[in-house]
Amino acid sequence: MRLLILLFISIGIGSIGYTQEIRYETVENISYVDETASDYAKEQCKLDIHYPASGDNVPVVLWFHGGGLTGGGKEIPTFLKEKGLVVVGVGYRFSPKVKVEDIIRDAAKATSFVMKNARKYNGDIDKMFISGHSAGGYLALMLTLNKTYLAAEGVDADQFAGIIPFSAQTITHFTARNEQGIKEEQPTIDELAPLFWVRKDAPPIVLLTGDRELEMLGRYEENAYLKRMLSIVGHKHTTLLEFQGYNHGMVYPGLPILLQEIKRLSDLRR
Template sequence: MKFKKYFLLALMIFSVPAFAQETAYKTIQNIAYYPENTEGATEYRNKQCRLDVYYPEGKKDVPVIVWFHGGGLTGGVKELPQALKEKGYCVVGVGYRLSPKVKAAVCIEDATAAIAWTFKNIAAYQGDPNNIFVSGHSAGGYLALMSVMDKSRLAKYDIDANEVAGLIPFSGHTITHFTIRAERGIPGEQPIIDAFAPLYFVRNDAPPTLLITGDRELEMLGRYEENAYFYRMMKVAGQEKIKQYEMQGYGHNMTHPAFPLLLNFVAEQKR
């Protein structure tokens, strides 16, 4: 009985610090990432171009995951995926303008502006600007790739795209996006690789990259194969820090089982 009492007492004593050290998280919503009253400001931009920041209170310099939602560049809303919460990271969920209200290429401009905002402001939300990872699903994966692979985009904000700690697109186009092709009257079955294709910008100095797609037999048209081609051409260009993962048995909506891969990649690559 004495042993049992001492054991329970010890359990209570050592349990208190554990509860006391539990991390509290905070969410700040609808932060504008374009300065107000600047060139190009419209009511639609002011409404759409906002982001949410989820971060752990009481910590500093935690890795950051920027997340772009999917929706074909024509739909969807900003989101903070539940699978990324309470993992010790700062998460930035980005909204952006959508076609047909704007040309789909504007979505890339918005995504780049949101990443630039993160570099310049995330320290105020406990995030580490030296550990910013960029990710997203489908159209969001495409935006992640385009914003970083085309170095000229972040350069407009005086940011070297190679300062991004890692790229993790989920089932993103690596050819020119089908909505951009549709705006030109090009059918979805006709692939194009031009300045709106991540494949156009393959280079050996890009940030570490993890390409994740669904099963090649279950994915959207050619999505696995174009990611495989991107992977191969990056390797040919001399990029060694790139991996590809095919989610066997999962189709295009493979985010849930893919999130652990994203989290593992961030843990491995953080600086």
């Protein structure tokens, strides 16, 4: 059954629980790799952090940008600014200069860096969320369903309070398939597919997609299948929301829901 999302209901999108005046700052181009990294990694592997410079610690959301794992740039969605959050926009390397697995490892390094430094930016490490659009949503799911990438960086993926990808690929990403000479119209599920790693003990997951008739290459159906398989293995906290009338570029209608879900899942951690 399709879900019609009403975006202008009262969902408290002004902030995540803050009423006093808060001063926000943004720091840009923070490197999350060490000096032994390649010049390309030093150029790409940077992040921006928008954070409240006063007040109590607040939830943290990592935002991975889209672009098919071949392009794009780190970003902090304007809608998320000054909403009672620490928002981190993550940059990473691109195919074909590196393999998809290398990109996932970049995302893991960035995530580890943020978790280890969140308190410096008034971030609450018990309320960490991971999100992103399209390729960014794919990275969010790969990092949290396949725990080995974050474990290699000293992080337990189950520390996250929520996983909230926007229009993510849940089968093997088409750029990974391209590395294998497989056309993007040919679906594949292997170790580079979030679906391969379904597990009952993953943190709460909220899957957001555009209209199934307007989305890219079966993107809604991929997410619906992930939800179904998570349910089959016993995961009890998976939600799937479809934005009728919106295509793959469904970031804005999703952002108010992202805020709503961060608040809901944060409240569960109190």
